[in-house]
Amino acid sequence: MDNYRYNEYIVLMARDIQSEIKQRKPFTCREEELMLNILRTADQLQRRMVELLKTAELSGTQYNVLRILRGAGAEGLACGEISERMVTRDPDITRLLDRLEKRGLVARAREREDRRVVTARIAPGGLELLKKLDEPVVQAHKAQLGHLEPRQQETLIRLLETAREKTG
Numbered sequence: 001m002d003n004y005r006y007n008e009y010i011v012l013m014a015r016d017i018q019s020e021i022k023q024r025k026p027f028t029c030r031e032e033e034l035m036l037n038i039l040r041t042a043d044q045l046q047r048r049m050v051e052l053l054k055t056a057e058l059s060g061t062q063y064n065v066l067r068i069l070r071g072a073g074a075e076g077l078a079c080g081e082i083s084e085r086m087v088t089r090d091p092d093i094t095r096l097l098d099r100l101e102k103r104g105l106v107a108r109a110r111e112r113e114d115r116r117v118v119t120a121r122i123a124p125g126g127l128e129l130l131k132k133l134d135e136p137v138v139q140a141h142k143a144q145l146g147h148l149e150p151r152q153q154e155t156l157i158r159l160l161e162t163a164r165e166k167t168g
Contacts, residue, residue: 038163048140056129061090062100066130069106069122076121105129 017037018027027033046060053063068085069076077085083093090096097120100106105126111117122130145153 045144048144049137052133052136052140056133057103058129061086061088061096062105063133064088065093065096065100065120066105066122066126069120070127070130072121074121076119078117078119082120100126 017023017033017040020040021036027036049060053060056063058066064087065082068082072081079093079097082097083089086093097106097108101108103125105123106120107123108118108120111119148156
């Protein structure tokens with residue numbers, strides 16, 4: 001099957017957003033249809049993650065912070081640095097860290113060189129929790145997106161990156 005016919009087949013097999021949201025009028029522009037597709041897809045993908053993380057009593061942003069701190073290693077990160085690395089922005093990173101610290105998942109300390117800087121580090125409890133979640137999260141990602149061929153996955157990644165370039 002050539003690329004054009006393959007893409008046409010995929011479009012026919014997929015349920016379109018207009019039908020899905022039961023919209024009778026045409027979209028005002030192609031970009032509106034695209035935006036609604038992105039939002040609907042993100043919501044659908046996120047629901048599975050929400051359910052998985054709920055078993056660990058974590059929100060998506062809390063999970064994201066734990067992964068960021070695990071990646072930072074023993075040096076940890078200041079609040080501002082954590083905020084910059086977040087997949088989805090959270091305006092109150094301090095309160096988010098408070099909740100994680102109360103659960104023993106992160107630890108915070110003021111830096112000796114600059115007492116104004118508070119560095120957060122992942123605690124052993126946070127490492128243990130992430131270790132339990134690692135495989136179920138990978139399996140959830142594969143279940144959600146593994147049906148896409150590697151070529152389709154790569155194309156989607158590049159398209160989404162390109163879309164984000166101009167929205168900064």
